[in-house]
Amino acid sequence: MNTMLQTIKYPEKSEWQKILQRPVIDSVSLEETVDGVLIDIRKNGDEAIRKYTKKFDGIDLSNFSVGSDEISNAINNVTEELKAAIQTAKSNIEKFHNSQREKETIIETTNGVECWRRSIAIEKVGLYIPGGSAPLFSTILMLSIPAKIAGCKEIVLCTPPDKNGKVNDAILYTAQLTGITKIFKIGGVQAIGAMAFGTESVTKVYKIFGPGNQYVTCAKQLINKSGIAIDMPAGPSELAVLADTNCVASYVAADLLSQAEHGADSQVILVSDNEQTIAEVAKELKKQLEQLPRRDIATKALANSKAILVNTLAEGMELLNEYAPEHLILACNEPEKIANQVVNAGSVFIGNYSCESAGDYASGTNHTLPTNGYAKSYSGVSLDSFVKKVTFQKLSKEGIQNIGKSIELMAEAEGLDAHKNAVTLRLKSL
Amino acid sequence: MNTMLQTIKYPEKSEWQKILQRPVIDSVSLEETVDGVLIDIRKNGDEAIRKYTKKFDGIDLSNFSVGSDEISNAINNVTEELKAAIQTAKSNIEKFHNSQREKETIIETTNGVECWRRSIAIEKVGLYIPGGSAPLFSTILMLSIPAKIAGCKEIVLCTPPDKNGKVNDAILYTAQLTGITKIFKIGGVQAIGAMAFGTESVTKVYKIFGPGNQYVTCAKQLINKSGIAIDMPAGPSELAVLADTNCVASYVAADLLSQAEHGADSQVILVSDNEQTIAEVAKELKKQLEQLPRRDIATKALANSKAILVNTLAEGMELLNEYAPEHLILACNEPEKIANQVVNAGSVFIGNYSCESAGDYASGTNHTLPTNGYAKSYSGVSLDSFVKKVTFQKLSKEGIQNIGKSIELMAEAEGLDAHKNAVTLRLKSL
Numbered sequence: 019m020n021t022m023l024q025t026i027k028y029p030e031k032s033e034w035q036k037i038l039q040r041p042v043i044d045s046v047s048l049e050e051t052v053d054g055v056l057i058d059i060r061k062n063g064d065e066a067i068r069k070y071t072k073k074f075d076g077i078d079l080s081n082f083s084v085g086s087d088e089i090s091n092a093i094n095n096v097t098e099e100l101k102a103a104i105q106t107a108k109s110n111i112e113k114f115h116n117s118q119r120e121k122e123t124i125i126e127t128t129n130g131v132e133c134w135r136r137s138i139a140i141e142k143v144g145l146y147i148p149g150g151s152a153p154l155f156s157t158i159l160m161l162s163i164p165a166k167i168a169g170c171k172e173i174v175l176c177t178p179p180d181k182n183g184k185v186n187d188a189i190l191y192t193a194q195l196t197g198i199t200k201i202f203k204i205g206g207v208q209a210i211g212a213m214a215f216g217t218e219s220v221t222k223v224y225k226i227f228g229p230g231n232q233y234v235t236c237a238k239q240l241i242n243k244s245g246i247a248i249d250m251p252a253g254p255s256e257l258a259v260l261a262d263t264n265c266v267a268s269y270v271a272a273d274l275l276s277q278a279e280h281g282a283d284s285q286v287i288l289v290s291d292n293e294q295t296i297a298e299v300a301k302e303l304k305k306q307l308e309q310l311p312r313r314d315i316a317t318k319a320l321a322n323s324k325a326i327l328v329n330t331l332a333e334g335m336e337l338l339n340e341y342a343p344e345h346l347i348l349a350c351n352e353p354e355k356i357a358n359q360v361v362n363a364g365s366v367f368i369g370n371y372s373c374e375s376a377g378d379y380a381s382g383t384n385h386t387l388p389t390n391g392y393a394k395s396y397s398g399v400s401l402d403s404f405v406k407k408v409t410f411q412k413l414s415k416e417g418i419q420n421i422g423k424s425i426e427l428m429a430e431a432e433g434l435d436a437h438k439n440a441v442t443l444r445l446k447s448l
Numbered sequence: 449m450n451t452m453l454q455t456i457k458y459p460e461k462s463e464w465q466k467i468l469q470r471p472v473i474d475s476v477s478l479e480e481t482v483d484g485v486l487i488d489i490r491k492n493g494d495e496a497i498r499k500y501t502k503k504f505d506g507i508d509l510s511n512f513s514v515g516s517d518e519i520s521n522a523i524n525n526v527t528e529e530l531k532a533a534i535q536t537a538k539s540n541i542e543k544f545h546n547s548q549r550e551k552e553t554i555i556e557t558t559n560g561v562e563c564w565r566r567s568i569a570i571e572k573v574g575l576y577i578p579g580g581s582a583p584l585f586s587t588i589l590m591l592s593i594p595a596k597i598a599g600c601k602e603i604v605l606c607t608p609p610d611k612n613g614k615v616n617d618a619i620l621y622t623a624q625l626t627g628i629t630k631i632f633k634i635g636g637v638q639a640i641g642a643m644a645f646g647t648e649s650v651t652k653v654y655k656i657f658g659p660g661n662q663y664v665t666c667a668k669q670l671i672n673k674s675g676i677a678i679d680m681p682a683g684p685s686e687l688a689v690l691a692d693t694n695c696v697a698s699y700v701a702a703d704l705l706s707q708a709e710h711g712a713d714s715q716v717i718l719v720s721d722n723e724q725t726i727a728e729v730a731k732e733l734k735k736q737l738e739q740l741p742r743r744d745i746a747t748k749a750l751a752n753s754k755a756i757l758v759n760t761l762a763e764g765m766e767l768l769n770e771y772a773p774e775h776l777i778l779a780c781n782e783p784e785k786i787a788n789q790v791v792n793a794g795s796v797f798i799g800n801y802s803c804e805s806a807g808d809y810a811s812g813t814n815h816t817l818p819t820n821g822y823a824k825s826y827s828g829v830s831l832d833s834f835v836k837k838v839t840f841q842k843l844s845k846e847g848i849q850n851i852g853k854s855i856e857l858m859a860e861a862e863g864l865d866a867h868k869n870a871v872t873l874r875l876k877s878l
Contacts, residue, residue: 100861103854110557110851117555118565125547127540127812135548135813138791140825152863188861224825243669247825251675266877272870279866311865357840361568368842371874375867376843379858380851382557383565383839395570395654395677397837407827409813410787412798413806421540421810424533428809431530431618433582435741436709437805440702444801447696 022303022317023288023325025296038341040253040285040390041322052207052236059211064218070208077183082219084185084201092190104192107159107380114382115164118401130417137405139169140247142221144213145198146228149178149205153186154229160384160399161227162196168404173198174213174221178205206230210237214246225249227386227399249399253390254283257374258343260334260356261290261299265349266370271302273347274323275316276375282318287341288325289334296325335359342393345374364393418444452733452747453718453755455726468771470683470715470820471752482637482666489641494648500638507613512649514615514631522620534622537589537810544812545594548831560847567835569599570677572651574643575628576658579608579635583616584659590814590829591657592626598834602651603628604643608635636660640667644676655679657816657829679829683820684713687804688773690764690786691720691729695779696800701732703777704753705746706805712748717771718755719764726755765789772823775804794823848874 029037058066064082072078124134145161147154158175165173175198177185185203193201202220204212210230216222225247226238235252242248257277261270274286290296303320307313328334335356338346342362350356353368360366364387365377378385386399413421422445429437459467488496494512502508554564575591577584588605595603605628607615615633623631632650634642640660646652655677656668665682672678687707691700704716720726733750737743758764765786768776772792780786783798790796794817795807808815816829843851852871859867 100857103857106558106851106854107858110561110563113557114555114563117553120550123547125544125812127543128536131540131806131811133540133544133812135830141791154862156858156862239673243673245681245820245822247822268873269870272866272873275866276864276870279864306866306869310869312863316866354842360838361571362836363838365839365841368840371843371845371848372841373843373848373870373874375855375859375864375870376561376848376851377839377841378867379855381561381841381843382555382563383841388836390675392675392677393836393838395836397835398839400565400837400839402832402837405827406792406818406823406825407830407832408790408793408823409795409807409828409830410798411795411802411807411811411813412784413801413803413811415801418801418803418806421536421806424536425805425809427530427533428537428586429805432584432586433742434706434709434805436702436705436736436746437808439736439740440699440706440803440805443698443702444803 022300022320023323025325025327027327028329029326034337034340037324037326041283048232048236049240052233053240055207056211056237056240059208059217060215067204067208067212067217071179071204075178075205076181077179079179079183079203082202082204084190084203088185089190089194092187093194095187096191100188101191104159104195107156108163108195110380110382111159111163112167115167115401128417128420130414130420132412133409135407135409137407139171139405140225141170142172142223143170143404144174144176144223144226146209146226146230146234147175147177147189148230149180149186153189155186155188155192156379156385157229158189158192158196160386162193162198164399164401165404166197168401170404172200172221172223174200174202174223176202176204176209176213179203207233207237210234210241214241249386249403250388250396251390251392253392254285255280256285256344256389257347258287258289258338258341258345259347260331260338260350261288261295262331262350263292263295264351265295267295267298268302269370269373270299270349271306273374274303275306275310277345278316278319278323279310279312282315284319286319286323287343289328289338291328291331291334293327296327300325331356332359342391344387344389344393345377347372347374362394364388364398415448419448452730452750453753455755455757457757458759459756464767464770467754467756471713478662478666479670482663483670485637486641486667486670489638489647490645497634497638497642497647501609501634505608505635506611507609509609509613509633512632512634514620514633518615519620519624522617523624525617526621530618531621534589534625537586538593538625540810540812541589541593542597545597545831558847558850560844560850562842563839565837565839567837569601569835570655571600572602572653573600573834574604574606574653574656576639576656576660576664577605577607577619578660579610579616583619585616585618585622586809586815587659588619588622588626590816592623592628594829594831595834596627598831600834602630602653604630604632604651604653606632606634606639606643609633637663637667640664640671644671657833679816679833680818680826681820681822683822684715685710686715686774686819687777688717688719688768688771688775689777690761690768690780691718691725692761692780693722693725694781695725697725697728698732699800699803700729700779701736703804704733705736705740707775708746708749708753709740709742712745713752714749716749716753717773719758719768720755721758721761721764723757726757730755761786762789772821774817774819774823775807777802777804792824794818794828845878849878
């Protein structure tokens with residue numbers, strides 16, 4: 019079979035784990051370097067930020083804050099066509115994330131004992147948006163929109179400046195469109211440090227969101243250990259496609275390439291119950307790859323990737339649940355039925371017209387998703403990520419009379435007499 | 449003023465941060481030791497578990513699994529009175545956590561573009577329950593009940609054996625009552641390692657929950673870095689009370705002591721707008737402390753604790769939002785009104801009859817809550833903690849026609865041509 023993907027035929031279940039193994043990410047080797055930068059920022063604030071910005075971004079900035087003139091310029095420079103596209107995406111993302119608001123319901127668990135929970139916005143959040151060759155303004159939509167819906171009071175955005183001290187126009191346009199007013203030209207580890215510890219210019223935040231390279235990922239891990247929350251652990255982007263003869267081979271190939279172009283470490287996996295389908299997709303892959311500007315990156319990513327031939331779609335879905343892909347496309351017969359068998363995935367794309375790039379930009383779902391198998395235990399970013407759910411309880415006299423005895427007995431059995439006494443005193447006085 | 453609590457009168461807002469500072473927890477110094485044990489467990493499985501159980505728990509066990517005879521004995525040994533108390537608590541916790549189920553709603557963000565999310569149980573979870581002087585069987589209720597409601601398929605429970613190789617009866621009774629069948633006599637770092645990596649006896653899980661000492665906390669942090677999710681970062685338990693002349697001083701004192709008895713590192717904070725209230729609570733504290741079995745622990749905890757006199761309840765609540773207490777009791781006039789001003793807290797107890805121990809055991813709310821100021825960004829354990837929320841999207845032909853152009857423009861502006869091409873191919877074929 020002439021395929022660019024390594025093809026594995028009918029693997030035994032016992033082999034799945036080995037086949038699905040991801041490349042191991044070595045985070046420890048960077049830790050010392052990154053920790054050194056963080057300590058410097060914690061101690062020296064803006065002065066340290068300036069030093070590292072000069073060193074890593076090649077520009078000496080005395081002021082990191084993006085000014086209103088820069089915003090105005092950006093608004094002028096972005097084409098009307100792109101503005102309309104961003105607004106369409108914004109509208110869909112808003113609709114879907116608005117639907118994630120939780121209603122507050124009081125539950126009377128026992129007569130006189132009322133319990134409820136309230137979603138309260140995290141007051142201060144920080145968003146990191148990488149710059150460089152691919153200015154990910156779409157990620158601003160994915161983070162800033164739910165932050166605004168949640169009601170976060172301070173939203174700080176950091177993004178690296180280019181060598182001339184400028185920030186990409188689409189990034190600035192999107193940031194202002196979603197109502198962000200605190201934008202700083204700070205990149206990499208410096209940005210994470212500035213938001214985690216606060217500096218003269220940058221507000222200290224309670225939670226940091228956003229993608230980044232291995233240095234940024236390492237910095238997020240380190241500040242997480244010191245008590246600042248982060249969106250989720252990071253890893254290279256991934257896509258799995260479950261396809262049968264109902265798929266369109268050229269679509270599947272295009273979807274696999276859209277993932278492969280992200281980076282040389284991206285992983286794509288094609289699972290099918292039909293050998294001919296795999297062959298057709300492989301043929302299309304080869305054809306489309308030739309026309310791709312980022313074909314060098316995509317070729318490297320495809321080298322890490324696999325096509326797996328299985329006996330049935332159900333078996334394929336079982337294998338994919340073991341893999342827990344970040345993105346999962348179901349390009350097969352009765353995709354909704356298969357979708358009900360999904361256990362571990364970040365986001366699922368159902369049917370031939372649901373390409374992964376729809377979710378990356380404009381369908382309305384969030385594109386900040388768990389990679390590296392984390393979909394087994396982590397959710398993608400949603401409105402939930404920007405709130406804390408605080409519980410409340412109110413006991414009346416009747417309430418404490420109804421459950422007081424139970425509390426006393428349990429506290430006593432745990433050897434916690436003061437816990438018991440807090441109830442005993444109240445019961446006695448009634 | 450004769451008070452056991454250090455009293456601070458009318459502090460300036462600029463002083464709040466300093467006053468509210470918590471003792472710094474040094475986790476780094478343990479890391480090497482704990483990491484050594486984890487590496488050994490990863491490599492040598494049950495053999496290593498056996499070695500450390502002998503070393504740390506003083507018992508040589510060849511089989512860590514709790515047998516059905518031990519469960520039967522435990523059921524016989526727990527008094528009917530305590531069984532009924534545990535069942536009352538279970539019923540309330542079930543009612544409240546059942547109410548946290550999320551309804552699946554399909555949102556059509558654009559004609560032909562349907563998005564929804566589904567809560568899917570984390571398949572394998574591990575619960576750690578400390579043993580020792582205070583056998584925390586109540587924590588089993590708090591973790592196992594939402595795990596069962598979520599539908600987790602494998603729930604593993606580890607708890608340390610005593611010197612005779614036994615586990616506390618109430619722990620075994622509660623575990624079987626909530627339907628846990630895999631119970632292991634493994635404690636401390638060994639338990640965290642066994643559940644994180646899996647051994648011959650213990651299933652590898654995807655997320656680990658539960659309290660523990662500084663070694664357990666450190667082990668959870670380390671395995672979290674390697675990709676296993678954990679419930680939340682840990683710290684010493686805390687209680688803050690906002691009280692005015694409407695409080696009952698003896699209740700407030702009892703509540704403060706119920707927190708102080710947890711450990712010498714526990715923190716309690718009393719905030720009031722009335723000097724006489726603080727004096728009365730202090731008097732009661734002294735009186736009640738004398739009769740407390742765990743008074744040595746409580747006295748030490750009170751030494752770290754503070755009473756703060758403020759000008760108004762609103763100012764007091766602002767100060768408490770800055771502190772972000774794990775538990776917050778509102779023993780004051782119109783406590784519901786003040787409750788609406790809560791931004792940062794784990795769980796809130798409203799009015800004179802809502803003692804903290806009610807939430808610890810039986811009101812229905814969860815007692816696994818964010819300490820150490822983490823309430824600024826983390827929620828307590830809830831049904832959410834046991835599920836992943838997976839997003840789904842389904843685009844029809846009309847759907848991709850409606851948003852296709854926007855995706856193409858955004859992908860192009862981000863320099864991701866393969867992303868664009870996945871849409872272009874589809875649009876062309878329609």
